[in-house]
Amino acid sequence: MALAKMKADATAARLADVSLPDGAAWANAARASAMDRVRQMGLPTKRDEYWKYTDPSTLTATEAAQAALFHNDEGPLFDAVDRLRIVFVDGVFDAEASDDLTGEGMEITRLSDAMATDIHWAKDLYGVLEARGQQPVERTLAALNTAMATDGVVIRATGKVSKPINLIYLHQDVTSDAVLHNLVKVESGAEVTLVETGPAAARFSKLLEVEVADGGAFHHVRAQGRDHERRAVTHCFARVGAEAVFKSFTLTFNGVLTRNECVLEIVGDNATAHVAGACVGDGRDFHHDDTVFVTHDAVNCESRQVFKKVLRNGATGVFQGKILVKEGAQKTDGYQISQSLLLDDDSQFLAKPELEIYADDVACSHGSTSGAIDEDALFYLRSRGVLPDDARNLLTLAFLAEALEEIDNEALADDLRDRLEGWLTRHR
Amino acid sequence: MNAMDTVEVKEGIDQETVDAVKELSGNYKYGWETEIEMDYAPKGVNTDIVRLISSKNNEPEWMTDWRLSAFARWEKIEEPTWAMVSYPNIDFQDIYYYARPKSMEEKPKSLDDVDPKLLATYEKLGIPLKEQMILAGVEGAEAAPAEGRKVAVDAVFDSVSVGTTFQKELEKAGVIFCSISEAIEKHPELVKKYLGTVVPPSDNFYATLNSAVFSDGSFVYVPPGVRCPMELSTYFRINAENTGQFERTLIIADKGSYVSYLEGCTAPKRDVAQLHAAVVEIIVEEDAEVKYSTVQNWYPGDEHGNGGIYNFVTKRADCRGDRAKVMWTQVETGSAVTWKYPSCILRGDDSQGEFYSIAIANNMQQADTGTKMVHLGKNTKSRIVSKGISAGKAQNTYRGLVSMHPKAKDSRNYTQCDSLLIGDKCGAHTVPYIEVKNNSSRVEHEATTSKVDDDQLFYCRQRGMDEEEAVALVVNGFCKDVLQALPMEFAMEAQALVAISLEGSVG
Numbered sequence: 001m002a003l004a005k006m007k008a009d010a011t012a013a014r015l016a017d018v019s020l021p022d023g024a025a026w027a028n029a030a031r032a033s034a035m036d037r038v039r040q041m042g043l044p045t046k047r048d049e050y051w052k053y054t055d056p057s058t059l060t061a062t063e064a065a066q067a068a069l070f071h072n073d074e075g076p077l078f079d080a081v082d083r084l085r086i087v088f089v090d091g092v093f094d095a096e097a098s099d100d101l102t103g104e105g106m107e108i109t110r111l112s113d114a115m116a117t118d119i120h121w122a123k124d125l126y127g128v129l130e131a132r133g134q135q136p137v138e139r140t141l142a143a144l145n146t147a148m149a150t151d152g153v154v155i156r157a158t159g160k161v162s163k164p165i166n167l168i169y170l171h172q173d174v175t176s177d178a179v180l181h182n183l184v185k186v187e188s189g190a191e192v193t194l195v196e197t198g199p200a201a202a203r204f205s206k207l208l209e210v211e212v213a214d215g216g217a218f219h220h221v222r223a224q225g226r227d228h229e230r231r232a233v234t235h236c237f238a239r240v241g242a243e244a245v246f247k248s249f250t251l252t253f254n255g256v257l258t259r260n261e262c263v264l265e266i267v268g269d270n271a272t273a274h275v276a277g278a279c280v281g282d283g284r285d286f287h288h289d290d291t292v293f294v295t296h297d298a299v300n301c302e303s304r305q306v307f308k309k310v311l312r313n314g315a316t317g318v319f320q321g322k323i324l325v326k327e328g329a330q331k332t333d334g335y336q337i338s339q340s341l342l343l344d345d346d347s348q349f350l351a352k353p354e355l356e357i358y359a360d361d362v363a364c365s366h367g368s369t370s371g372a373i374d375e376d377a378l379f380y381l382r383s384r385g386v387l388p389d390d391a392r393n394l395l396t397l398a399f400l401a402e403a404l405e406e407i408d409n410e411a412l413a414d415d416l417r418d419r420l421e422g423w424l425t426r427h428r
Numbered sequence: 429m430n431a432m433d434t435v436e437v438k439e440g441i442d443q444e445t446v447d448a449v450k451e452l453s454g455n456y457k458y459g460w461e462t463e464i465e466m467d468y469a470p471k472g473v474n475t476d477i478v479r480l481i482s483s484k485n486n487e488p489e490w491m492t493d494w495r496l497s498a499f500a501r502w503e504k505i506e507e508p509t510w511a512m513v514s515y516p517n518i519d520f521q522d523i524y525y526y527a528r529p530k531s532m533e534e535k536p537k538s539l540d541d542v543d544p545k546l547l548a549t550y551e552k553l554g555i556p557l558k559e560q561m562i563l564a565g566v567e568g569a570e571a572a573p574a575e576g577r578k579v580a581v582d583a584v585f586d587s588v589s590v591g592t593t594f595q596k597e598l599e600k601a602g603v604i605f606c607s608i609s610e611a612i613e614k615h616p617e618l619v620k621k622y623l624g625t626v627v628p629p630s631d632n633f634y635a636t637l638n639s640a641v642f643s644d645g646s647f648v649y650v651p652p653g654v655r656c657p658m659e660l661s662t663y664f665r666i667n668a669e670n671t672g673q674f675e676r677t678l679i680i681a682d683k684g685s686y687v688s689y690l691e692g693c694t695a696p697k698r699d700v701a702q703l704h705a706a707v708v709e710i711i712v713e714e715d716a717e718v719k720y721s722t723v724q725n726w727y728p729g730d731e732h733g734n735g736g737i738y739n740f741v742t743k744r745a746d747c748r749g750d751r752a753k754v755m756w757t758q759v760e761t762g763s764a765v766t767w768k769y770p771s772c773i774l775r776g777d778d779s780q781g782e783f784y785s786i787a788i789a790n791n792m793q794q795a796d797t798g799t800k801m802v803h804l805g806k807n808t809k810s811r812i813v814s815k816g817i818s819a820g821k822a823q824n825t826y827r828g829l830v831s832m833h834p835k836a837k838d839s840r841n842y843t844q845c846d847s848l849l850i851g852d853k854c855g856a857h858t859v860p861y862i863e864v865k866n867n868s869s870r871v872e873h874e875a876t877t878s879k880v881d882d883d884q885l886f887y888c889r890q891r892g893m894d895e896e897e898a899v900a901l902v903v904n905g906f907c908k909d910v911l912q913a914l915p916m917e918f919a920m921e922a923q924a925l926v927a928i929s930l931e932g933s934v935g
Contacts, residue, residue, distance in 0.1 A: 049510065327852065342867030345834070353873065355858040356512075360849035368873040370864040 007042035014043055014062055021150050023115035030127045034146035037131065041138040050137050053318040053350040054259055054289040059141060059233050064177035064203030067229035067256070074422065076168075077197045077223055081411045083166040086153060090171060090201050091178020093151050105159030105190065111152035111181060122154045125183050129209040129237035133263040137293065142235040142261070145207040149181030156185045157192035157216070164193040164221075164409065169200035171230065176201040182208045186216035186244075193219040193409060199228040199255075210238040212246050214268055220248035221412050223419070224258060229285075231257040242268025242298070249407045251416050252279035252288055253423055259289040266329075269298045276306040276406035280420065281315035282427045284346070289318035290338075296329040296362075305336040308403045310396055311347035312427070322354040325362050334364035341399050342372055343392075393424045446850055449788055449819055456762075459697030459727055462549045462667050466586070467533065469526035471670075475499060478640050481526050481587075485609040485643070488616060498629035498639035507633050511796040512825045512857055513765045515701070515738060523703060525641045527586040527668040539591045546590050550583055553694060555663045557583055557591055578658035579690070580605055584675055586668050587643035594658060601657050603687075604649040608676050611647035618649055622680055626709035626746045626773070634705040634767075635742040638674045642707070645675035650685040650716075659688050664706075666695035666726070666737065672703040679709070681716035683749065688719040694762070695727040699735045701764055706741045714749025714776065719757070722770075726762035731820065733792030736764025743770035747779035750805070754780070760787040760795060769827065771800035774808035774836075781810040789822035789854070798828035798845075798859075803836035803869065814845040818854035825857040832869040839869040 015038065020031045043060045044051045058065055086108070087097035093110055101108040114122045127146040133139060155165060167182070178201035186192055190213075200206070212218045224232065232255065240246045252258055262275045279288045294303045309317035319338040340349035353366045373395050381391035397420065407413040469480050478499045482492040507518075531543035539547075539557055550557050580594035582605065589607030598605050604615060612619050629639035646662040666673050681687055695702065704726065712718050720743075729736025739762075745754040756770040772781030783799040801810035816824040826845045847856030864871050 330852075340864070342864070345837075345866045345868065347867065348863070348865040350864070351860075351862040351873075353858075353860060353862075355847075356855070357847065357849065357857065358852075358855045360852045360854070366858070366873075368860070368862050369871060370862070371870040372867040 004042075007045065010045070011039060011042045014060060015039070018148065020147060021115070023112070024118045024120075026118075026123045027115035027126070030123075031147045034127050034130070034143045037134065037143040038140055038147060041134070041140045041143065043140050043144075053320070054257070054287065056141070056259075058231055058257060059203070059205075059259070064175060065231065066174045067171070067202035067231070068174060069171060070199065070226065070228045074419070077419065078166060078195065078412060078415050081164065081415070083164045083195060085166050085168055087168045087170060088151065088178075088180065088200070090173045090176035091151060091180055091204070103161065105157060105161045106165075106192065107156045107158070108165070109154050111154055111183070112150060114154045121156065121185065122183055125185060125209050125211055126181070129211070129239055130207065130235070132265070133237045133293075139235065139261060139263070141205065141233050142207055142237070145179055145181055145205045145235065149179045149207065152181040152183070154183040155192065155194070156187065157190040158187050159190050161190070161192040164195045164412070166195040166197060169196065169198035169204070171199045171201055171228070174202060177203045179205045180207070182206070184208065184210045184218065186210070186212045186218045188213040189215045191217040193221070195412065196222040199225040199230045200232065202230060204230060204232040204234070206232070206234045208234070208236045210236065210246070212238065212240045212244040214241040215243045216241065217245040218247070219408055221407055221409065222248070222250040223416060224250065224252040225255045226253040226423070228253075228255055230255050233259045234261065236262045238264050238273070240264065240266045240268065240271045240273050242270060244268060244271045246271075246273040247406060247408060248275045249403070250277040251420070252277070253419075254281055254283070254286050255288065256285050257287045259291065261291045262293070264294045264303070266294070266296050266298055266301045266303065269300055271298060271301045273301070274304040274306070274406050276304070276403045278308045278400045278403040278420075279317065280310045280423055280427070281317065282312050284314035286311075286315040287318070288316070290320070292321040294323050294334070296323070296325045296332045296334065298329060300331040301329070302333040303335070304406070305338070306403045306406055307338045308400050309340040309349065310343065310400065311340060311349065312343035314346035316347070317349045319351040319353065319368070321352070321366070322356065323364050323366070325357045325359050325364065327358040329359050330361040332359065332362040332364065334362065336366040337402070338368045339399070340370045341396060342370060389428050393421065396424055397421065445848070449790065449817055449850060456697060456727055458553060458694035458725065460552075461696040462545060464543070464545050464667070465530040466668050467528045467530055468524045468668070471524055472521035473499075473523075473525050473641060477525050481641055481643055484526065484528070485612065487612055490620065491612055494624070494629070495640050498636050501630055502633070502636040502640055505633055505636065511767050511827070512823060512859070513767060513794040513796050515765050515794075518703060518738070522670070524668065524671040525674070526643055527671045528588045529585060532588050532590065536591060539593065542591050546585060549585070549665065549667070550590075550663065553663070553665065555581060555583065555692070557581060557593055580658055580660050582607060582646045582662045584644055584646070584662060584664045586666060586671055586673060589644045589646070598657070602651040602654050603656050604647065605660050606647055608642075608645040608647045608678060611678070615647070615649070618680065619647070619678065622709070622711055623678060624709075626711060626744050627707050627742050631742060634740040635707050638676060638705050638707045638742070642674045642676040645677045645706070647677070648679040648687060648689065650681050650687045652683040652685060654685045656685070656687040659690060661690035661692065664691070664693040666702060666704065669698060670700065670702070672705065675706045677706070677708040679718060679720075680711045681713060681718045683713045684715040686717045689721070691720070691722045692725065694725050695737055697727055697730075697735065701729070701736055701738055703738050704740070708741070708743040710745035710754060712745060712747045712749070712752040712754050715751045716749065717753040718745065719755045720745070720770070721757040722759070724758065724760045724762050724766070728762050728791065728793050729764035731791040733764065736793075737762065739763035739766045739768060741768040743768065744773065745771070745781070746773045747776050747781065750776040750778055752776050752779045755782040755784075756799065757784045758786070760785065760797060763795070764793060766795040766797050768797045769799055771802070772810060773802045773804065774810065775804045777805040778807045779805055780808065783812045783814070785814045786817070787815070787824055788817045789819070789824040791820040791822060793822040795823070796825040796827055798826045800829040801831070801841060802829070803832045803839045803841070806835070806837045806839070808836055808839045810841045812841070812843040812845070816845070816847045816856055817850065818847070818856050819850040821853045823855045823857070825859060827859040829861040829863070830871055830873070831863040832865055832871060834865045837866055837868045841871045843873045
């Protein structure tokens with residue numbers, strides 16, 4: 001009881017000066033109802049089971065901690081790939097820097113414009129998947145995002161979108177505190193690739209709601225930060241229809257605190273949903289948390305979770321993954337693997353790979369391993385004349401490969417592999 | 429009717445397994461009741477009841493104070509809700525905390541003085557309280573060679589220990605085996621030194637309650653260098669209605685000693701659920717080894733979920749010295765609700781912990797069980813093999829922790845948990861926690877077949893083993909992992925369990 005009261009007080013104090021953005025009636029209602037959810041659930045604390053391995057206090061604090069700007073000497077990611085660029089600077093849409101938002105097979109609108117329009121399809125999606133995803137675990141920071149988000153994009157794919165849509169998040173202000181909310185609706189038979197890059201802000205809350213209709217395909221490739229002091233909490237809520245495909249991959253370089261939550265609900269038969277992540281962390285001030293919840297509520301669907309972490313110099317990696325197979329979701333094929341490569345004795349890996357199964361004709365496997373680089377493999381490479389550092393890089397890249405294989409677009413995957421190699425070389 | 433009679437079993441599941449599960453969990457054979465006059469303490473729990481229990485056991489003041497401080501703490505804490513089990517609120521004031529057969533008012537001087545009704549009860553359960561060469565009553569055990577198959581039994585009936593067999597012979601070897609109430613009276617220095625050092629009274633809600641109100645249980649001390657000459661066992665029987673059983677077991681294996689301990693338990697069929705909240709503490713010193721085996725067969729309730737035992741148990745072993753070894757083996761077929769995590773603290777360097785479990789839940793049973801392996805010392809090893817089977821509308825959860833502390837260099841854990849669902853109305857869940865804080869240790873949870881050494885696997889396959897057998901052999905060093913770990917005395921259960929295959933498991 002005492003705890004519940006402490007939580008309610010802390011939540012009230014945090015929300016005291018928050019004013020919600022104004023828009024169309026439906027938008028205001030969605031925000032108000034999200035705010036109710038926040039009040040009801042309370043902001044998370046380290047004492048919550050769901051935050052056992054990650055301290056959310058810097059994410060819930062009123063003020064964002066500063067993050068120094070990081071100047072990247074490598075040139076923009078995916079520069080060689082033909083893509084539609086949508087630029088946000090510290091969480092604010094930059095029309096000048098962005099490409100023209102029109103294209104075949106898609107409609108793109110700025111979130112604030114959609115939210116100001118009385119009749120808009122976004123009404124059926126905004127905060128709707130997030131609210132559904134609050135069971136059985138409370139994700140208060142997601143509800144807070146729905147209530148407070150001022151910017152973002154809403155994308156509707158009606159056909160095969162020819163080039164990837166790249167949301168580029170630039171960080172220019174050391175104290176920026178950005179809240180973005182994006183919606184993607186993939187219509188039946190449509191296909192789109194969404195790419196997200198950049199450190200975004202000193203503190204970044206980002207939420208993505210994705211509805212993939214029957215036979216649709218959604219590909220998501222994301223690269224977060226690079227040696228950056230940023231803190232971020234991101235959520236992806238997706239609903240996947242029959243015969244549909246959902247594939248998401250995230251690569252994370254450093255960052256003081258990153259919590260990526262992905263909540264997938266498979267509602268149509270014969271659907272495929274993959275979510276994968278690779279992260280490389282160096283230093284005691286690196287903390288990365290992947291939290292995934294996949295629900296199977298249809299027959300003959302396949303889901304995969306592949307998460308790999310390379311940690312050194314006291315870095316911390318967290319994985320909380322769950323496969324829930326509901327009653328009747330027969331012929332489910334669920335796979336989950338979480339692995340960490342600890343490059344030294346100070347780093348740590350904390351994992352909770354869960355299964356919850358209510359159907360008898362399914363195959364779910366989950367594996368989790370942790371350990372150092374295989375000395376035998378290292379010896380083998382050295383005996384073939386490979387220098388020790390190169391051999392380590394090679395084995396580390398091989399370790400991460402299974403996660404990167406989840407990216408269908410080879411051009412994007414190749415660029416990420418190069419960046420990884422660069423990072424490993426810099427962080428020897 | 430057994431819920432499994434009508435169930436449609438999916439293809440790929442072994443029929444023998446289905447039959448074995450039915451046999452093990454279908455008809456409860458121990459549901460009868462002994463009619464015997466009982467003395468009860470007043471219903472409910474308060475400081476007077478705690479004092480009463482303490483005085484019934486003739487305890488010294490330090491023990492009473494220990495209980496009272498636990499009770500004061502218990503009053504301030506709340507029941508845990510994190511387990512994947514649901515049951516109606518327990519009214520802790522509507523339970524008898526102490527129930528003793530009237531005939532036990534004067535402690536019997538020897539087994540010959542024990543009330544014949546009590547002796548008959550254990551006889552009927554297959555655990556005759558006689559000192560004989562073989563443990564009769566266990567089906568299949570007759571065939572075993574009589575030589576060296578002695579088993580000493582401590583029989584606990586509701587709140588009190590009825591008697592302990594072979595005490596004299598054990599004494600000759602220096603082994604102390606008696607009820608814990610007797611140990612508090614006769615060996616206070618040992619009890620004082622060890623009680624609550626593995627499971628402190630502040631440990632958790634049920635352990636705290638147990639610390640306040642435990643009425644009896646077993647005590648074992650094996651002196652340095654002694655290999656206990658026979659198996660020790662405790663048989664717990666709940667008989668009285670509306671009674672909670674709170675027993676406490678303390679096992680101390682001093683340097684270089686060895687002991688194997690078995691535990692069995694049953695209760696009559698009743699419509700109202702009953703609470704059983706036990707604490708087991710094991711101290712394993714340098715080079716000592718303890719094997720602890722349980723066949724848990726409390727009344728599971730009927731197919732509608734009426735009655736049954738709520739089994740909320742805290743069991744923990746502390747490997748204090750280097751090269752200490754502990755092995756938990758459990759076969760869980762009973763109880764309406766189980767909440768039980770036998771754990772190993774691997775403190776000494778090179779110490780080892782093992783956990784083998786088969787949990788079968790049928791009808792409306794709910795089991796949330798697993799283990800904790802806490803690696804603190806260097807080069808420590810642990811192995812977890814858990815097999816959960818759900819049938820009917822049962823829910824079966826494996827919950828476990830493997831923790832590698834920064835100083836536990838070069839340690840190793842291997843965890844394998846399989847679940848099998850028989851029917852589409854039940855559930856199987858896995859909730860492992862893995863915490864690795866150094867890089868010289870290796871942790872593998874549910875490593876897939878490909879993680880097993882391919883050459884070894886190939887060798888076994890070439891000799892005609894099927895893949896599952898080969899993996900079991902390679903990974904665990906022996907086949908039928910859990911069963912092999914069971915002592916002879918559980919021959920009957922083991923025979924039935926051999927039929928169980930986890931082929932077609934869901935995850």
